Amino acid sequence: xxxxxxxxxxxxxxxxxxxxxxxxxxxxxxxxxxxxxxxxxxxxxxxxxxxxxxxxxxxxxxxxxxxxxxxxxxxxxxxxxxxxxxxxxxxxxxxxxxxxxxxxxxxxxxxxxxxxxxxxxxxxxxxxxxxxxxxxxxxxxxxxxxxxxxxxxxxxxxxxxxxxxxxxxxxxxxxxxxxxxxxxxxxxxxxxxxxxxxxxxxxxxxxxxxxxxxxxxxxxxxxxxxxxxxxxxxxxxxxxxxxxxxxxxxxxxxxxxxxxxxxxxxxxxxxxxxxxxxxxxxxxxxxxxxxxxxxxxxxxxxxxxxxxxxxxxxxxxxxxxxxxxxxxxxxxxxxxxxxxxxxxxxxxxxxxxxxxxxxxxxxxxxxxxxxxxxxxxxxxxxxxxxxxxxxxxxxxxxxxxxxxxxxxxxxxxxxxxxxxxxxxxxxxxxxxxxxxxxxxxxxxxxxxxxxxxxxxxxxxxxxxxxxxxxxxxxxxxxxxxxxxxxxxxxxxxxxxxxxxxxxxxxxxxxxxxxxxxxxxxxxxxxxxxxxxxxxxxxxxxxxxxxxxxxxxxxxxxxxx
Numbered sequence: 308x309x310x311x312x313x314x315x316x317x318x319x320x321x322x323x324x325x326x327x328x329x330x331x332x333x334x335x336x337x338x339x340x341x342x343x344x345x346x347x348x349x350x351x352x353x354x355x356x357x358x359x360x361x362x363x364x365x366x367x368x369x370x371x372x373x374x375x376x377x378x379x380x381x382x383x384x385x386x387x388x389x390x391x392x393x394x395x396x397x398x399x400x401x402x403x404x405x406x407x408x409x410x411x412x413x414x415x416x417x418x419x420x421x422x423x424x425x426x427x428x429x430x431x432x433x434x435x436x437x438x439x440x441x442x443x444x445x446x447x448x449x450x451x452x453x454x455x456x457x458x459x460x461x462x463x464x465x466x467x468x469x470x471x472x473x474x475x476x477x478x479x480x481x482x483x484x485x486x487x488x489x490x491x492x493x494x495x496x497x498x499x500x501x502x503x504x505x506x507x508x509x510x511x512x513x514x515x516x517x518x519x520x521x522x523x524x525x526x527x528x529x530x531x532x533x534x535x536x537x538x539x540x541x542x543x544x545x546x547x548x549x550x551x552x553x554x555x556x557x558x559x560x561x562x563x564x565x566x567x568x569x570x571x572x573x574x575x576x577x578x579x580x581x582x583x584x585x586x587x588x589x590x591x592x593x594x595x596x597x598x599x600x601x602x603x604x605x606x607x608x609x610x611x612x613x614x615x616x617x618x619x620x621x622x623x624x625x626x627x628x629x630x631x632x633x634x635x636x637x638x639x640x641x642x643x644x645x646x647x648x649x650x651x652x653x654x655x656x657x658x659x660x661x662x663x664x665x666x667x668x669x670x671x672x673x674x675x676x677x678x679x680x681x682x683x684x685x686x687x688x689x690x691x692x693x694x695x696x697x698x699x700x701x702x703x704x705x706x707x708x709x710x711x712x713x714x715x716x717x718x719x720x721x722x723x724x725x726x727x728x729x730x731x732x733x734x735x736x737x738x739x740x741x742x743x744x745x746x747x748x749x750x751x752x753x754x755x756x757x758x759x760x761x762x763x764x765x766x767x768x769x770x771x772x773x774x775x776x777x778x779x780x781x782x783x784x785x786x787x788x789x790x791x792x793x794x795x796x797x798x799x800x801x802x803x804x805x806x807x808x809x810x811x812x813x814x815x816x817x818x819x820x821x822x823x824x825x826x827x828x829x830x831x832x833x834x835x836x837x838x839x840x841x842x843x844x845x846x847x848x849x850x851x852x853x854x855x856x857x858x859x860x861x862x863x864x865x866x867x
Contacts, residue, residue: 309336309424312356315389316342316365320412324360324389324420331421344373351381358424361406363390363397374404385431387423389415407431444518446496447503455517455525459577462529466570474537475580476526477566477588478506478544481596483522490557497554498561505547509540521625525584534569534601541565541599549597562597564588573602592618616666619655620675624682628654631686632853636705636824636846639838646703646737648846649687650853651679671709680712681721688729688736690856695735705737707769713740714751719758726762733763739790741769753783760785767824772808781819789816793827793847800836810840817841 309332315321321340328336339356341347344367351359359377363370370388377386385407390397398409407427410420442454450458462473480502487495499522506516510526517525526544531537545563552559566588574580587602594600623629633647653661670676687704694702712718726733738759760766768781771789781789791809798805809825816823825837828847837845851859 309357309428310355311336311338311424312347312351312359312384313338313340314342314344314347314359314365314370315340315362317362320362320389327415327417327420330417332424343367344369348373348376348380351377351384356381356384358428359384359386360424361386361388363388363401364392371400371404374401374406378405383431383435385427387427444503447500447518449503449506449516449518449524451517452519455515455519455527456577458515458527459580462527463570463577463580465529471529472531472569472571474528474531474540474567474569475584476528476541476544476599477519477584478524478526478563479588479592480522481562481564481592483561486559486561490554494554494557494559498552498559501552501554502548502561502563505550506544509544509547531569537567537569538599538601541567545597545599564591564594564596565599566591566602567599568602589619589622592622616669617673617675620666620670620673620679623653623655624675624678629679629682630654631683631690631856633690633704633856633859634846634853635850635859636703636844637850638844639834639842643701644850645701645844646705646735647691647859648705648739648853649683649690649707651683652853667709671711674711676709676711677715680709683707684722684725685729688725688731691735692729692731693856695731703735703737703765705739705767707739707741709741713755718755719762722759722762722764734765737765737767737787739767739769740784740786753785757785767822770826772812781815781821786821788822788824788843791823791825791842796825796827796833796837796847797829799833806836809837809842813837813840813842816843 387408388401388406391412444451515527566584568583583602587600591600631649635644636646651663691702691704765787767788770792772792822843825845828845828849
């Protein structure tokens, strides 16, 4: 049944249209008539219609101006304009205002009118489908990221204009990945649909629920009165979210971490609002999940304390916030680049670029070094293969390994998989072992290193001479070379003790057939000393600082 609204003040014309509709649609429609725009607008706010027929020449003279209002109050209804004048300019104006068609009184038959209604409804449905695909998440039906940004900017503008406040919430599901991995993506998708439905139940029509991607959601609350009201919504979302969900005969229970920020109290612009909500959500996650946290000043610049770091590292890996910089290694005799060392950096969303010393020790402790280390190995191997394809003569890449990576048990299989997937020659991969690993020498670890060596991968002892290094390690481990710690290089050639140690280690390395690389070389005097005493290679700021891959490649080209 097609429910139609006719806005027409001429009763004879209304009867004629009704008669035409009966002839064309028979009993498949109902018709409501209102003589004025104001009465019709009042009606569409209370009832829903499938199409609206609007006379252009009403006494109020507001037909064109009213079209956007009809669209706002009854968005599912296409609008057809009726006019007693055949005027091309008016017809174009009507369509630009949002009408679907422009019909001429006296020239419109029953079949023409009914066909125009059906076509208008179908075109309107097609337009809505396109809009749905463009602005809404296909899985959950919530607004997508693009529409979210549009509505956020509009909401901020309305707040500024009307001197009102709004709240932005970021919601991240707790342990969703475990459910997805154990039960499959189909169950994961069903769970996300249920979460979206529960979010919709907790917000008003003027609010916006958003799926940002994966298991991340946002909620935009407009025209808020108090912080208490916002807290009540947050609590309601978490409570409803925590109720059991049945998916494919599995009873699941999912919780969420919710970050809340309020405009204009917490920020001066939409971009700050986004980062504040995200920071508050990080804090909620760090508190164990299943809670909400309001943004407070200083959250973004808070130090990376142990309570939040594991959560942040996990999210950084998922959000691809890690990147590699590369520092060239140069042959001291030929002055040619012989490879690059991959050095990890973290592009933190609030604190900028963070060096490894600020997070690697904690990552070692909490176990995050395992997945982060795997990412480094894969990314560095892929980059080395790219350099090889580009024709660089020395596409070797060196990667640091932690003790936990070696002791995890499956390192040889992991390296084999990485080499296979990247198509990298094992000869082009160097693995550097830290001294903390060396003091944990066991039969199992030596077996692991021998397996790696058998693949053709090169093994080096990193930071040699920094603390625990022992000469017996050079005999026990199947290594190819050693890297002199930069603390031994800094005072060269002016420190007699450091000079004597460096000279002795270089001589020892040459006698054992090991390559010796000096780290932290910064001055011409250091270069001259190392070259004079037969050191094989060096790296440091004298050549170049650690740089992104494309910038490091320039040094490789310039010296080759």
